[in-house]
Amino acid sequence: MNIHHLELFYYVARYEGISEAVRNIPYGIQQPAVSVQILQLEEDLGTKLFNRRPFQLTPAGAKLYTFIQPFFSNVEQMGEEIRGKAGQFIRFGAPNTALRTHCLALLKAMRKKVPNLRFTLHDAIEPELLGLLDQDDIDLAVTVLPPKLPVGTSAEPLLKLPLVLLVPEGHKLKSAADLWKRDKIEEPLISLPPIESITRNFQQGLARLGVEWLATIMVNSVDLIEIYVANGFGLGVTVHIPGVKTHPGLRRVTLDGFDPVVVGALWRGKPTPLIKAFVAEMKLMAVSL
Known part of the structure; x- marks a missing residue:
């Protein structure tokens, strides 16, 4: 029939x-x-x-x-039920640090605006999040923006994060310039993989200074960088995230002259009203940081 x-x-x-x-x-x-x-x-x-x-x-x-x-x-x-539920459901991806801090505040704010909001959270690093978007496994990602967006992906820049060195509180280093003066940097470097924008910007900054300092230890999250620096494995390169405290026993050393990374929201195709609402809320939060 x-x-x-x-x-x-x-x-x-x-x-x-x-x-x-x-x-x-x-x-x-x-x-x-x-x-x-x-x-x-x-x-x-x-x-x-x-x-x-x-x-x-x-x-x-x-x-x-x-x-x-x-x-x-x-x-x-x-059809009405599906359209309604689709308008209240979002698959959200971000690095672990963001999910634990600012994204938590974001979701609390959005629940007040969308009382029946439902969501799934994906903890992933920058390259993985781009892949999840491309495969339609998530609807919206918050992460460091890549130098070039994949075709079909849109982005809304939210804030710039300066690069910093993490050193143990008792370390003698006063400024990054003291490191660059050395013939050879003896301390092991702990960083994210080379494909990450933080690492890429750091190595490009070193190249401009004529300094060579390659990672001895590579980890896949800024949280792990803090843990390993705190446990004496070396110095770490990361970013200063407003409102997020460092691991006890660590201090930040500014990296003047190094390009910051830009954090933003990413999505593919035409944004839904819910995605637009999330992005608008994130922009408000970014201004207040």
């Missing part, structure tokens, strides 16, 4: 006639077209489904209408 023919029969049976059905079908279709397709349905089933004048379903027509009525009568309602 042709599903479209069944849909037309549903309207004919519900409104007790073809002419009345045509006036209530939610899309444009002419009466002759409905008549032809109903005849095709009757031919396919090998039986008459209703008497025209006066309108009355045959036993076969009544049986068929009883079968299809629950589905077609609820199609529009289901």
Whole structure:
């Protein structure tokens, strides 16, 4: 059976006639077209489904209408429910540090604006988040913006984060310039992988200074950088995130002349109203930091 023919029969049976059905079908279709397709349905089933004048379903027509009525009568309602739920659900991705701090405040604020808000959270680093967006596994990401956006991806810059060195509180280093003066930097460097913007900007800054200092230890989160610096494994390169305290026993050393990284929101395709609302809230939060 042709599903479209069944849909037309549903309207004919519900409104007790073809002419009345045509006036209530939610899309444009002419009466002759409905008549032809109903005849095709009757031919396919090998039986008459209703008497025209006066309108009355045959036993076969009544049986068929009883079968299809629950589905077609609820199609529009289901569409509204799905559209409504889609407008309240978002798949959100960000690095662990962001999820624990500013994203938590963001989600609290959004729940006040969207009381039935539902979400899933994905903890991932910058390159992984771009991949999750590309594969349609998340709707919105907050991370360091890459130098070049993938085709189809849009971004809203939110704030710039300056690069800093993390050193143990008791370390003798007073300024980064003291390191650059050395013939060789002996302290091990702890950093994110080379593909990360923080590492890339740091190494580009070193190159401009004519300094070579490659990572001895690579980790996949700024949280781990703090932990390993605090435990005496070396010095770490990271960013200063407003409102986020460093691990106890550490202090920050500014890196003048090094390009900051830009954190922003990323999404693919046309943003939904919910994505727009999230981005607007993030912009408000960024201004207050």
